[in-house]
Each structure stands twice: as structure tokens, then as C-alpha cells.
Amino acid sequence: MTAPGSRIDRPLLRTAFVLVLGTFMATLDATIVAVGVDRLSEDFGAGVTEVQWVTTAYLLAVVASVPASGWLADRFGGRRVWLGALGVFLLGSALCAVAWSLPSLVAFRVVQGIGGGLLPPTGQALLARVAGPGRIGRLISVVGVVPLLSPVLGPLTGGTLLAVADWPWLFLVNLPIGVVAAALAVRHVPSVPPSEARARFDLVGALLLAPGLAVLVLGLTGDGGPPVSAAGIGLGVLALVAFTWHGLRARDVPPLVDPRLFTRPPFGVAALALLLLGASVFGTMFLLPLYLQGGGGLTPWRTGLLLAPQGIGAAAGSVLVSRLVDRTAPRVLVLCGIGLVALGTVPFTQLHHAPPDALVAGALLLRGVGAALVSAPVLATVYRSLPPGGLPRAAGALNLLNTVGGSLGTALLAVLLGGRLAARGPDVAAAYADTFWWVLALVLVAAAGATRLPASPPVSPKDPKDD
Secondary structure (H helix, E strand, O other): OOOHHHOOOHHHHHHHHHHHHHHHHHHHOOOHHHHHHHHHHHHHOOOHHHHOHHHHHHHHHHHHHHHHHHHHHHHHOHHHHHHHHHHHHHHHHHHHHOOOOHHHHHHHHHHHHHHHHHHHHHHHHHHHHHHOOOOHHHHHHHHOOHHHHHHHHHHHHHHHHHHHOOOOHHHHOHHHHHHHHHHHHHHHOOOOOOOOOOOOOOHHHHHHHHHHHHHHHHHHHOOOHHHHHHHHHHHHHHHHHHHHHHHHHOOOOOOOOOHHHHHOOOHHHHHHHHHHHHHHHHHHHHHHHHHHHHHOOOOHHHHHHHHHHHHHHHHHHHHHHHHHOOOOOHHHHHHHHHHHHHHHHHHHHHHHHOOOHHHHHHHHHHHHHHHHHHHHHHHHHHHHOOOHHHHHHHHHHHHHHHHHHHHHHHHHHHHHHHHHHHHHOOOHHHHHHHHHHHHHHHHHHHHHHHOOOOOOOOOOOOOHHHO
């Protein structure tokens, strides 16, 4: 019999649906523009390298804004911050649609990315707070699948829009969805009061962490040539080391992301799993479309269709994990998921043998199911272990790691791919196959970390709703 505090009732489902809309828009926008690079290049008379800043600017703004999400939720309340972030995101979307030049579009993408970076962690923390420990496992299995869908649905949605409309609709499509989400949030998302502590903002940490991450990601992308790249990586690492030192010494002002969190089980291994999962999922969705459109000569629309099985697998995996997450050991679920991701990666290490489309689709289906089996148990395990007051900052830290993992993984694989293309010469398929061995290696490292997750089924603490 289901305990009263563990039932998923209709009001909670409505809350989850509204918060998922915000997360979906924010994560989708990280990838939807990728297929419009050629169109933007033509309209603005700019090179592809310059137009890539439309994607890079959004990514850097997301990375820079996520660390502040925990403090903002503590200071102003979760729902208020979520609605504010949604408003900033919609304003940025509208401005992007009317951009008159490439620099203006890049600037407006920064505005959009600031709002988009705050939506997922604030929404997750808010949902975890409203659901309570007895229900968060099943709910997070639904919410957690959204970031797994965006690398698949982004190119497909972008290709569909560009087939029938001009590039401004890549941004205008957010407006009706966002307005509906805002109206529903006002009505159905409960108001969570701000923290009574009212801690001061960690200004020193913000000046170190956000720019440090942004510069590190920028350096790894290779934009600006080797000297700029090396300087970015060096400055980024130095800033992150300084932030860690600052966070360990902080006493009066809580750090934006507490480095001590990573030493406390299960947070440390959970963070590693999400970091490597982000690198694997986004890295694959970076490599495979490049190969299919470059080496395979497919259109963005056909490429999106071929990638769709990963989204289908992620959706199916979320249904499966929602039935298992509350009665199966996190270690078992996560290791099974990583095993499926690894199995689905193997065919891509054989691209030089021209695997048939059916095998590619089947491999992506497995990867989607596996990724869903990893993300939901990891997030649920962490959220169950924390008091309500610790949820906003933990959600910010976990979302930051997932985002940074995707960014760093994509940048690292781009560098590795460049080296293999130079070494393999005309054998492009072999170069991509070589690079996918590194994706497989990332997955295996995640498996080693997952062996430290809890080996017993979760035991939910008493839910306050039962009192």
C-alpha cells in the first residue's frame, strides 16, 4: 500500500508539468540553433566561425548564471526566481528574433542564456521541495529526462522550423510556450518562502567561479587560435583553483558552490556521474550530426530523424526508471544504465565499417534508455539525502556539473576529432570512429565512480506531508 506522503497527486503532476516546460525551453535552446548556422551565415554575411558565437555566447551565459541559482532561491524564494528567470529568457528570445546584426544577436543570446541557465536548477530544487523525499524519485525520473531529449530534439525542431520559416522563428517559438508556462506557474506552482538566514551574496566567489568557468570553456572550444585557447584554459583553471581555496576558507558568507559538498557521499560520486554523463550525451550529439551531415551528406531534417531514437529511448527509460527508482538500489540502476550507454557507443567506434542506419538507430535507442537510468537515480539519491534548505544550492551545483560536463566534453572531443582528422587524412569515418573510443572511455570512468553509489534500495525519511 502506498504511504499517504508518497502518492503522486494531480496538483503535484501539474506543478511538475509547468516546471518541465521551463527546463525544456532552456535546454532545447542550447542546441536548436546549431542547424541554423548556414542560414545565419548567409543572412549576416559572416563566416561560420563567427556565427558559432551565437551558440557559444548562450553556453557561456548559462555556465556563468547557474552558480547563482541557489543563492537567488534562498534570498527571494524558488517560484519568484523561476518566474523571473522565465521572463529574462523570453525577453532574450524576443530580442534575438529582431536582431539586426550578428553582434546584436550574440549579445541578446547572452541575455537569453542568463535566464535559461537559472531555469533548470531552480525548477528542480522547487520540485524537490514541493514533492518531499517520498515522491522525488519518481518525479525526477520525468524531469531529469528533459536535458537528455534536448540534444536530439533541438536539431530536429530547428530543421523543421527552417524548412517552413526563417531563422527568427528559432527564437519566436519560445514565446507562446513561455507565456503559457508563466500563466500556469502563477496558478499551479506553490510559493516556497525564501530562507530565513538571508545569507549575503558571495561576490568574491562569483567573480572567480562564473568567469573562470566561462573562460575555461571558451579556451577549450579553440576559438581564437592556440594562443587564446591556451590562455583561456590557464586562466580558467587558475580561477577555479582560487575559487576552491576561497570556498574552503569561507566562514561568514556561504560560497556559491560549497567545495565540501563533493567530499560528502553520495554527492561526490553523483557529481562525477553527471559530469561524465553530460560529456557523453552532448559529446555524441556533437560528433554524430557532424559525421552524418559531413561524411554522410544528410540534410538537417534527415539527421534529426536518425537521431530521434535516442529521444525515444530516453522517454522509455524515464517510464521504466519511474517504476524502479524507489525500490531498487541506485548503484544497480546506474550501473545498468551505464552498461547500456557503453553498449550503444560501441557501434560508433566502427563507423569506418559503415554500420547500417538500423544499427545506428538501435545504438542510439540503447543510449537513450541507459542515460535515463543514470540521471534520475543520481539526482533522486542526492535530493533525498539533503534537508529542504540545502536543495537550491545542491541543484545548482549538480546542474552546473552537467552543463560543464557537456561543454567540456564537446570541446575536448572537438580537439580530439581535429587531431584524428589530420592523422587519418581522407578516411573521415575512421577519424570519427577513433574519437568515439574516447566517448566510450568516459562512460567506463563513470562506471568506476558509480560503484560507490548506495547498494541498498532507498529508504525515504518521513515526509512532512504525513504529519
